[in-house]
Amino acid sequence: MPELPEVETVRRGLEKMILGAKIEHVKVLYPKIINGDPSDFCRLLQEREILSLDRRGKYLIFNFSGDLSMISHLRMEGKYFVKKSSDPLEKHTHIVFFLHNGRQLRYNDVRKFGRMELVPTVQRYEVAGIKKLGPEPTAALFDATSFFANLRKKKKVIKTTLLDQTLVAGLGNIYADEVLWLSRIHPETPACNLTEDDAKLLHDNIIAELAKAIKAGGTTIKTYTDAFQHSGSFQFDLHVYGKKGKPCERCGTSIEKIVVGQRGTHFCPSCQKVK
DNA sequence: CAAAGTGTTGGCTC
């Protein structure tokens, strides 16, 4: 499910619904979701107020009163819902945060890949995973010159490089395929073979495409919904992801699907050539 | 029924 635009959409939804809410207690139904001791997790969260919500890359960060933060990664299928306590518990809801106003924040995750952990707020950007993230994909933070310099040091192919989060944060499998198509770069091009013009174009497309996807409320392929259980609409703006066998919008060539770094990868064999 | 799926991590090798 969630790449940066989807996580940001979830963050904005939660911000509207649970800011200022107080946690009375927490129930952990599937302990492996929690990094660290689940009973410590529940105990530490009691009586905390939800002060703000941050995001870094695909990580959601809940900031509580008393210098405590919760780092939450949704991985493939994680979702948050806000429900009344009387609403029946959904299948695959694994963590329930009981709020003071008779509502519950519920974490739901079919594949149970998501993880959450508590850290002092001052350390929230220092945890493993977040610490190694590249810059946020915005004009203010993501610099084209250093992006090009970093690409030249990478021996991996460009698709794998974009997915590893270290040169720029937030791209996942869908948006990686999309920005490579927009930039006319073959996903298996070694990152170090990209020209400065390629890097600049890719840089600009990454910033523009993720911003556009946030505006659309993210991409719903199978199951993604935001905290209001609303679908996104960016799936209607996709050019190659899920378009195997369909004509390329630029040249009419049939879109191909291959596997790159264990991930399904879509591209146009005619306008994206390996260099 | 086998395979693939929106993501990261840990263990391995070089």
Next chain:
DNA sequence: AGAGCCAACACTTT
């Protein structure tokens, strides 16, 4: 030390 590769995680859908 650091980069790169790949299996593992758990369950549903095709």
